[in-house]
Amino acid sequence: MKKFLLFCLLLVACKSSTVVMNNDNPEENQIPKPSKNDVIMETSGKKASAVTENSIKEIVSYLASDELAGRDTGGEGIDKAATYIETYFRANNIGPYYCSYRDVFDVAGKEAFNVIGLLEGTDPVLRDEYVVIGAHYDHIGKGKKVGDDVIANGANDNAAGTAAVMEMAKYFAKEKRNKRSIVFVLFAAEEKGLLGSKHLAEDMKEAEKEIYVMLNFEMIGVPLKKEYAAYVTGYHKSNLADKMNSYAGSSLVGYLPQAKQYQLFSRSDNYPFYEAFNVPAQTFCTFDFTNFDYYHHVDDEIDKLDFAHMASFVNAYLPAIEKVINSAPNEIKLTN
Numbered sequence: 293m294k295k296f297l298l299f300c301l302l303l304v305a306c307k308s309s310t311v312v313m314n315n316d317n318p319e320e321n322q323i324p325k326p327s328k329n330d331v332i333m334e335t336s337g338k339k340a341s342a343v344t345e346n347s348i349k350e351i352v353s354y355l356a357s358d359e360l361a362g363r364d365t366g367g368e369g370i371d372k373a374a375t376y377i378e379t380y381f382r383a384n385n386i387g388p389y390y391c392s393y394r395d396v397f398d399v400a401g402k403e404a405f406n407v408i409g410l411l412e413g414t415d416p417v418l419r420d421e422y423v424v425i426g427a428h429y430d431h432i433g434k435g436k437k438v439g440d441d442v443i444a445n446g447a448n449d450n451a452a453g454t455a456a457v458m459e460m461a462k463y464f465a466k467e468k469r470n471k472r473s474i475v476f477v478l479f480a481a482e483e484k485g486l487l488g489s490k491h492l493a494e495d496m497k498e499a500e501k502e503i504y505v506m507l508n509f510e511m512i513g514v515p516l517k518k519e520y521a522a523y524v525t526g527y528h529k530s531n532l533a534d535k536m537n538s539y540a541g542s543s544l545v546g547y548l549p550q551a552k553q554y555q556l557f558s559r560s561d562n563y564p565f566y567e568a569f570n571v572p573a574q575t576f577c578t579f580d581f582t583n584f585d586y587y588h589h590v591d592d593e594i595d596k597l598d599f600a601h602m603a604s605f606v607n608a609y610l611p612a613i614e615k616v617i618n619s620a621p622n623e624i625k626l627t628n
Contacts, residue, residue, distance in 0.1 A: 395408050526574045
């Protein structure tokens, strides 16, 4: 009994604090390695390699494959997706936020898990603030049958956003220039009602973590035919869009009226962080209701996506996101 109680206390301690990765754990080493395109980056003091069309395509192709059966929360497919993301984080020197990469919670009696990596900040003061960069990696599992196909692979929704966050994590882990600490999180149960992001936001709030901003990425697999690269939900709630455009020296972020019309600000994983912390927490998206016809459809497959656009999108956003992470205190703030 004493050993059991000690084990429980250790688990609680792990849940309430962040730790660095231990690559010597033999159980972790049982996870298969991803391919070279997911892992290798140039070293020798050179700038981290830019995101390539092939690297992002490889991630999306696996996450949206039939093998993962639509990544329904609680199913075998999403477990495989989580293992893939964990392996990618470990291979690219991104430690877990908790003792494990998996943040476990319950969804209708089934085990669900966010997958969370942590990159500690380099500034002795700002490192105690967190920038959360996220996307949901779950999907709906099965959809309305088309021919013999019933698997809703969710390539654009949201393997695309997941791949972008994974590539961003790899970049920042290589560069090591982030003054604030970065939490990279792939949420489960978004399709069940934002349950994964609600769980993490509540947990971080209870732990009294200080969130600076939350940046969420949703359905970025096809280009937005506007004068800006993506729209942000809750555009007028903060100065985030203006600051990012200023940092980039170009029109990265714009306003889409339909985003307000359909209340998209409160319908994605940014919203629980806005509610819990009252800070800028917004979603970037390139789906504008006219440029993609396969929302929650079994034909949301990789052949519908533009991987050259996705690589260009991530590469354009990385410098602006880096400036957000390293910006002066309170430079990014709510406006209403």
